[in-house]
Amino acid sequence: MGMTTMVTLRYEGAPSCVDCQRIGVPMCTHVGFHPEAWHVAGQGVHVAGLDDRYEHVLRSAEISPDRKTVTLVVDTVRPHGTDLARQLSWRPGPKAYIRAVHHDTGDTIEDGRYDFLLQEGQTVYHGNTQYVVHTVEHPARDPVTGVADGPDVQVATLKPMQTDTVRPTT
Amino acid sequence: MTTPTPVIPSFTDGVVVHQADLNGLASNLTNIYNYLLGGFRTQTPMAVINQTIAQTIPTGATPAAIVLDTAVVNTNNMWVGSVPSQITIQTAGTYLVMLHVEWGAAFSGYRFAGVTLNGTTIPANYIANCPYYDTGQVSGASSIASCVYPFSAGAALFPLGGQGSGSSQPTSTGAALNTFIAVCRLSD
Numbered sequence: 206m207g208m209t210t211m212v213t214l215r216y217e218g219a220p221s222c223v224d225c226q227r228i229g230v231p232m233c234t235h236v237g238f239h240p241e242a243w244h245v246a247g248q249g250v251h252v253a254g255l256d257d258r259y260e261h262v263l264r265s266a267e268i269s270p271d272r273k274t275v276t277l278v279v280d281t282v283r284p285h286g287t288d289l290a291r292q293l294s295w296r297p298g299p300k301a302y303i304r305a306v307h308h309d310t311g312d313t314i315e316d317g318r319y320d321f322l323l324q325e326g327q328t329v330y331h332g333n334t335q336y337v338v339h340t341v342e343h344p345a346r347d348p349v350t351g352v353a354d355g356p357d358v359q360v361a362t363l364k365p366m367q368t369d370t371v372r373p374t375t
Numbered sequence: 376m377t378t379p380t381p382v383i384p385s386f387t388d389g390v391v392v393h394q395a396d397l398n399g400l401a402s403n404l405t406n407i408y409n410y411l412l413g414g415f416r417t418q419t420p421m422a423v424i425n426q427t428i429a430q431t432i433p434t435g436a437t438p439a440a441i442v443l444d445t446a447v448v449n450t451n452n453m454w455v456g457s458v459p460s461q462i463t464i465q466t467a468g469t470y471l472v473m474l475h476v477e478w479g480a481a482f483s484g485y486r487f488a489g490v491t492l493n494g495t496t497i498p499a500n501y502i503a504n505c506p507y508y509d510t511g512q513v514s515g516a517s518s519i520a521s522c523v524y525p526f527s528a529g530a531a532l533f534p535l536g537g538q539g540s541g542s543s544q545p546t547s548t549g550a551a552l553n554t555f556i557a558v559c560r561l562s563d
Contacts, residue, residue, distance in 0.1 A: 296467075296527050299500040301493035321529025322493060324463065346495060350433065351440030351460050352535065357494035 208333055209264070212252050212277040214238075237272030250279060288330045292317045302356050305331065308339050308364040323361045336363035419560055420451035420466045426554040429479060429545045438487065438537030440495060441476065441546075441554060453558060462532040468560045472503060473521040476536040476554050479547035481516075483509070484540035488518035490556070491533045492526070500533075523561065532558065 219226070222235040243266040250263045260282040267276045289305055300318035307314055314331050323329065327338045339362045345353040386392055424443040432439050440460035451465045464470070476488040489504030491497065498504075503522035518536065526532075534556045538544050546554045 296525050296530075298502060298524065299492045299494060301531070320493070320527035322463070322531045324529065343495075347437075349439075350437060351442075352438055352495040352497070354437065355496065357496045357500065359494075 208281040210255065210261075210279045210281060212254070212279055214275050214277065216273045234272060238268045238275040239272065240268055243268065243275065250277070252277065252279065255279065255281070286328060286330050286335075288332070289315045289317060289319075290330075290332050292319060294318075294320050296320045302358040304358055304360050305329075305336075306360060306362050308362045314363060322359050328366070329363065331363075335366040337366055338362070339364045418450045420453065420464075420468070420470075420558075421448050421560065422446070422450070422453040422462055422556070422558045423448040423552075424454045424462070424556050425552055426546060427548055429548045430554070431543045431545050432536055432538055433543050434484075434539055434541055435537065436539065438489065438497065438535035441474070441534040441536050441556070443534070443554075443556065447552070447555070451560075460533060462534075462556060462558055464526040464530040464532070464558075465528060466560060467526060467528045467563075469523060469525045469562050471521070471523050471557075471559045471561055472532065473519065473557045474503070474534045474536075475552070475556075476518045476534075477547040478516050478518070478538070479545040482538070482540040482542075482544055484538060485509075486516075486518050486538040486540075486544075487536070488520045489535045489537075490520055490522065491535060492524070493531055495533050495535065497535070502532075532556070 216237040218236055220236070221230050221233040225233040225235060246263055246265055248263055250261050251257060252261065255261050262280045262282065264278040264280050266278075269275070289303070294300065300320065301322045303319055303323060304316050305314040305323075306312070314336075323338045323341055325338055325341055329336050329338060341362075342360045343353065343357060344360060345355055345357050347354065386396065423446075425445045425447050426441065426443050427445050428442075430439070430442050442459045443454065444456070444459060446454055453462050453465055472490055474488050474490050476486075478486060485506060485508040487504060487506035489497065489501050491500035492502045494500040502524050503520040505518055505520040507518070509516070536546070536554070548554075
């Protein structure tokens with residue numbers, strides 16, 4: 206599962222090519238976007254404004270009738286990583302109780318059981334949102350013995366990763 | 376350190392073999408010989424973490440987390456001094472785990488050692504534990520808990536020890552290995 210971005214590219218050049226200009230034609234269809242050049246659906250693409258740390262795949266390209274605008278539909282593939290929203294286990298045995306909390310709001314992002322504990326500095330996902338584990342605490346553990354009397358919940362504070370996915374205005 | 380992979384040239388039937396191909400083959404055979412002499416091999420994830428500073432274990436059914444302080448073996452960085460009572464599995468696989476708690480005094484009453492996984496709650500998180508009851512036990516007696524278990528990357532192990540003598544008891548130190556935990560990856 207990835208994200209979909211609509212990217213609009215505009216031709217900002219002269220309304221006619223140099224050959225047409227030479228003979229006085231003010232507007233021609235020799236310039237702008239040509240359909241023949243956009244049969245690249247399924248290819249990986251790089252578009253200004255899309256984060257180049259991720260893989261972007263062109264799903265479709267739609268060219269306007271005047272050939273001055275092309276609209277790209279780009280699917281962004283999320284790299285492999287731990288997704289806290291998917292509590293999948295493939296190992297037997299006791300699971301770790303983890304409560305993931307948003308660093309800025311204090312809201313609980315996820316309460317789950319996993320095959321592992323989180324470590325500070327680790328990168329994780331929740332759905333399509335990427336976070337870094339800021340701090341981890343075990344509030345249920347006795348400060349003297351280090352052992353929990355009851356569920357040993359790890360409270361992990363997550364900070365959202367800053368990514369530039371906004372296409373800069375021209 | 377991973378074992379470097381030598382590049383072995385291939386030969387095509389009917390094509391003349393040149394000096395460079397034969398020299399390359401000889402060079403790679405020499406490299407293989409040197410690798411074997413040098414003992415290059417992928418290091419097995421393994422940790423042997425010792426306790427050199429005696430710890431006082433309170434009495435009661437609730438154990439205490441064993442505080443370790445010295446890494447004897449620590450490939451794969453499974454233990455860090457800032458989190459002394461935790462082993463974190465970095466490479467998924469099936470591991471042999473052994474906890475050895477050595478008691479520093481003679482006391483009567485039960486004593487036990489256990490290893491928990493992904494939390495310190497007993498008995499829910501136990502994967503290995505060894506309780507027993509003794510009277511008049513001599514100093515230096517040990518509690519040993521061990522298991523072979525599959526772990527995911529990021530799984531955390533916690534060594535625990537407890538006793539029911541009625542008063543706090545120290546662990547023993549002074550030997551090369553006293554109270555320690557050993558974790559060794561056996562297979563994928």
